[in-house]
Amino acid sequence: MSFSLSTVFRPLTRAVTYTRWLHQLIASVAGTLAGFVHGGTFRSTGMEVWLWIAVLPVPVLLTAALIPAVRRVEGLQAQLLLTPGPHGPEERAGTGISTSPSLSWRDRGRTAGWLLLRLAVGVPVSALTVQLPVLSFAFLQAAAGHRTHFRGLPAIDAPHGWYALLVPLPLVVLLAVAVWAGSLMAAAAGRLLGPSAAERLAVLEARTERILEHNRLAQELHDSIGHALTVTVLQAGAARAAGSPEFTDRALAAVEETGRQALTDLERALRLLREDVPHPAARPVLADAERLLESARAAGSTVRAELSGPLAALPGPVSREGYRMVQEALTNVLRHAGPVPVSVRIAADADALELEVRNPMPASPAPAAVGRGLRGLRERAVLLGGKAVAGPDEDGEWRVHARLPLARLR
CATH class of the missing domain: 3.30.565.10 (Histidine kinase-like ATPase, C-terminal domain)
Structure with missing residues (x-):
């Protein structure tokens, strides 16, 4: 049993878990900026805001992928935030993630796929990072006997003490999603940002x-x-x-x-x-x-x-x-x-x-x-x-x- 618990909680003690989480949150920055430019985005209700954040920056990202230096920037960011351990030149070279600019259209296509994947994973993780702690707080308020109604969440009109049992659940789900999404992005970085045939x-x-x-x-x-x-x-x-x-x-x-x-x-x-x-x-x-x-x-x-x-x-x-x-x-x-x-x-x-x-x-x-x-x-x-x-x-x-x-x- 101790082995199972240590396996479950080990990711929470690793610094790379949180740097990967940060990497996913950064992905929603482009959508947030696009939302400020697009009038009315943040006047939407519920999940519509996050949908706009996920859709609006797609043309910008596809255009950015054509710039050779973008692949280098993404590679450096992925090496620093997605890979564990020291980050000296030798260690970075062994991550399987390239930091060279795009040299071909195939490189640009892989960079575009990487940017879209970052957006597709980062925006939902960002949404859960904002909403799930609020949901835990709503359960805590309901357990204390208060009615709650937070934007984007269903109202709790019948507060009761048993809601205290649900308080940790959203946080556990959030941590599990963050760990899984971080592992997914680390594996994808090796494929989409890995060295091309010409670089190898x-x-x-x-x-x-x-x-x-x-x-x-x-x-x-x-x-x-x-x-x-x-x-x-x-x-x-x-x-x-x-x-x-x-x-x-x-x-x-x-x-x-x-x-x-x-x-x-x-x-x-x-x-x-x-x-x-x-x-x-x-x-x-x-x-x-x-x-x-x-x-x-x-x-x-x-x-x-x-x-x-x-x-x-x-x-x-x-x-x-x-x-x-x-x-x-x-x-x-x-x-x-x-x-x-x-x-x-x-x-x-x-x-x-x-x-x-x-x-x-x-x-x-x-x-x-x-x-x-x-x-x-x-x-x-x-x-x-x-x-x-x-x-x-x-x-x-x-x-x-x-x-x-x-x-x-x-």
């Missing part, structure tokens, strides 16, 4: 863009930090093996420069993750490829480079991703083959950018398909509409080759 698609696209951006940043950090650590390990090992102070100084200088570049890349990636930084540091491009080659030379490799074409004029996305692809290829050489001779070719023309890195095969080559780096290299090429391959060639060398189209990006 926009949210999905934005979420996809965020995921892709995070994945791209993860790949960037993998390429940059992985390259720096590989060079650092090789330099440290070579310096210890050489036993030459002069070579050790050069190795430490190379480690310092590589570490500084890695820290710059890390700071830029962290800036991209901070929404309050509008202009993160620029990403390196193929015009900066010489620093990659010098890094590989500092690690002990003999690098033969062939750079041709207008590298500085390449489209930004191609140039940035091309730089990372060359970086990943050189990192793989140093990691798996050590300081071996490397051939690098970067060639750009009007149609495409070609990248090629060759090196002798190590004694125990790693499987071609293993490794996040090569997979990321292929993914970068595919995203730009190109293709990348990696593996041994007919000359017994390990070859990484990528071709990125340029014609459609210009």
Whole structure:
């Protein structure tokens, strides 16, 4: 029994019950204002007044629904008054109620339906909110032995003490109607003011863009930090093996420069993750490829480079991703083959950018398909509409080759 009573009385202890009630009372404001404009509305008797209040604003509401901003206003009001709990940006986003302006005629039609439903529910609830407490007072007066006759209510000409039993009944009915109507409007808001198909698609696209951006940043950090650590390990090992102070100084200088570049890349990636930084540091491009080659030379490799074409004029996305692809290829050489001779070719023309890195095969080559780096290299090429391959060639060398189209990006 206690469970049943708590279930019945629980809505009366929730703040959202009364904010929803307020939301329904606000719906009759337009009708009340229209009643003042329409002469004679409030000289009507009984329920005729409420009928006028329900009918007069319909043309105004249908016209208002054509204004895109009205949907936004109604959505904000519904979020604040119809949904329980905190109302921060994240909580409001999870209510299923949109606060975007109308973007299509379908949105305007749903807004019109919502406004008419608010009117159809709000006016009767407003009428009961006014009339039922008066009825309870009439029963109280009759229980005290007084005749009563309030406007809009039947007269009580035979007062009697038993009317005291009826005093709470109108108030119970009013509370039950308010709770039911509030739940109805909250459910309807999700359907009539919920995100349209276009809005859901926009949210999905934005979420996809965020995921892709995070994945791209993860790949960037993998390429940059992985390259720096590989060079650092090789330099440290070579310096210890050489036993030459002069070579050790050069190795430490190379480690310092590589570490500084890695820290710059890390700071830029962290800036991209901070929404309050509008202009993160620029990403390196193929015009900066010489620093990659010098890094590989500092690690002990003999690098033969062939750079041709207008590298500085390449489209930004191609140039940035091309730089990372060359970086990943050189990192793989140093990691798996050590300081071996490397051939690098970067060639750009009007149609495409070609990248090629060759090196002798190590004694125990790693499987071609293993490794996040090569997979990321292929993914970068595919995203730009190109293709990348990696593996041994007919000359017994390990070859990484990528071709990125340029014609459609210009």
